[in-house]
Amino acid sequence: MSEACQIARKQDLPPPGGYKPIPFQRLPAKQYFSGYTMFAMYIGITAVSAYLYNINAKRIAKNEIEMRSAKMAIYPMLLAERDREYLKQLRRNRDAEAELMRDVPGWEVGTYYGERVYKLVPPDTLIEPIFHEYYAHSSPTEWFRRAYHKLRC
Amino acid sequence: MVITNGVKLPEFSELTVDECELSTATLMSAAPYVGKHCEAVNNEFMLCRYENKDPRPCVEIGKKVTACTMQLFKHIKDNCKLEFNQYANCIDKSSGNYTFHNCRKTQAVFDACMDEKLCMNRPAFGYFCRARIHHSPTSPPPPEPCPCAPKVPDPTPSLPDCKPRPPARFGNRLYWATE
Numbered sequence: 001m002s003e004a005c006q007i008a009r010k011q012d013l014p015p016p017g018g019y020k021p022i023p024f025q026r027l028p029a030k031q032y033f034s035g036y037t038m039f040a041m042y043i044g045i046t047a048v049s050a051y052l053y054n055i056n057a058k059r060i061a062k063n064e065i066e067m068r069s070a071k072m073a074i075y076p077m078l079l080a081e082r083d084r085e086y087l088k089q090l091r092r093n094r095d096a097e098a099e100l101m102r103d104v105p106g107w108e109v110g111t112y113y114g115e116r117v118y119k120l121v122p123p124d125t126l127i128e129p130i131f132h133e134y135y136a137h138s139s140p141t142e143w144f145r146r147a148y149h150k151l152r153c
Numbered sequence: 154m155v156i157t158n159g160v161k162l163p164e165f166s167e168l169t170v171d172e173c174e175l176s177t178a179t180l181m182s183a184a185p186y187v188g189k190h191c192e193a194v195n196n197e198f199m200l201c202r203y204e205n206k207d208p209r210p211c212v213e214i215g216k217k218v219t220a221c222t223m224q225l226f227k228h229i230k231d232n233c234k235l236e237f238n239q240y241a242n243c244i245d246k247s248s249g250n251y252t253f254h255n256c257r258k259t260q261a262v263f264d265a266c267m268d269e270k271l272c273m274n275r276p277a278f279g280y281f282c283r284a285r286i287h288h289s290p291t292s293p294p295p296p297e298p299c300p301c302a303p304k305v306p307d308p309t310p311s312l313p314d315c316k317p318r319p320p321a322r323f324g325n326r327l328y329w330a331t332e
Contacts, residue, residue, distance in 0.1 A: 062278075063252060063253070063254050065278070065279045065282055066253055066254075066278065066279070067250075067251070067252060067253070068281075068282050069184075069185070069188075069278075069279050069280060069281040069282045070181050070184035070185065070188075070251075070253070070281070071181075071184070072188070072281040072282065073184040073185060073187055073188025073189075073195075073281045074180045074181070074184045074187055074188070076191075076195035076198050076199055076218050077173065077180075077187065077191070077195070077218050077219060077222045078180075079198075079199075079202065079215075080198060080211075080214075080215030080216070080218045080219055081172060081173070081215075081219065083202075083208035083211065083212065083215055084168045084170070084212065084215060086208060087162055087163055087168055087208060087209065087212070088165060088168050090156055090162055091162045091163075091164075091165065093156065094156050094158075094162070108157070108158070109156075109157060109158055110155055110156050110157030110158065110159075110160070111157055116157070117155050118155060120304050120305070123157065123159040123160070124159060124160060124161055125160070126156070126160055126207050126208075126209060127155045127156075129155055129156065133155070
């Protein structure tokens with residue numbers, strides 16, 4: 001009975017021609033460059049780029065020297081202008097302080113109730129006031145603006 | 154707060170002069186000529202400023218510095234106005250920080266005009282970056298007298314010489330050996 005009904009069943013057979021051989025050998029990665037080649041390439045690229053960098057660096061250094069030279073040439077004129085405005089502002093500050101503390105008993109302008117702040121220097125010495133004192137009688141907008149420029153530039 | 158009435162500040166009338174109201178691009182484009190024309194008075198002003206460490210004694214020289222710059226710009230305006238305006242315009246618009254290397258053509262034209270009309274040559278490259286010698290007509294400020302007296306009396310004078318000075322017991326390098 002079992003020989004008569006020999007139906008063709010689907011079996012999990014090996015592929016026709018048999019299995020291909022299984023590769024078990026070690027396959028190291030393909031090396032494009034050897035070690036010496038890599039060192040040589042590194043040194044070569046560094047040398048070429050250093051040469052190109054130096055050409056540009058010389059040009060930039062020359063431009064910087066020219067810029068600094070021009071700035072130094074006009075610096076005294078700008079300093080003189082700044083000094084004049086600075087001294088005018090110191091006088092305005094002193095007058096504003098005198099006006100502000102006019103009715104306070106015992107207060108003298110520039111001192112702490114008559115006591116000098118800097119005691120060992122001659123009375124005529126100009127001690128330059130600190131930033132906040134210089135802008136004490138101006139609006140905060142002014143010293144924000146000045147602080148921004150001073151810190152940023 | 155620290156400027157008392159004893160500090161002598163100049164009056165407003167002394168500090169009011171004809172200011173040089175020019176933009177940075179204008180100043181930078183004429184900078185080598187300004188530096189060359191006003192070299193003596195600029196050097197004198199900077200010397201005064203650094204020797205005194207104070208802006209007040211240098212107000213008069215500062216006015217001369219500004220006047221010298223104004224005079225040079227008046228000369229340029231009378232003679233080379235168009236070339237200068239073109240150069241300053243190029244400096245202003247060619248870069249973000251007044252660099253010179255994009256404006257060589259206009260610079261050449263301006264230099265030619267200055268050389269021809271005002272007989273002024275541009276100083277050598279990097280001239281103002283180098284140290285220069287300035288022979289000043291004024292004398293230096295008097296130095297502090299020597300030996301200088303101490304400004305405060307010494308509150309902790311050292312041991313009198315008559316007292317014995319034994320060697321340190323534990324402060325030596327040979328810390329394992331005392332006395």
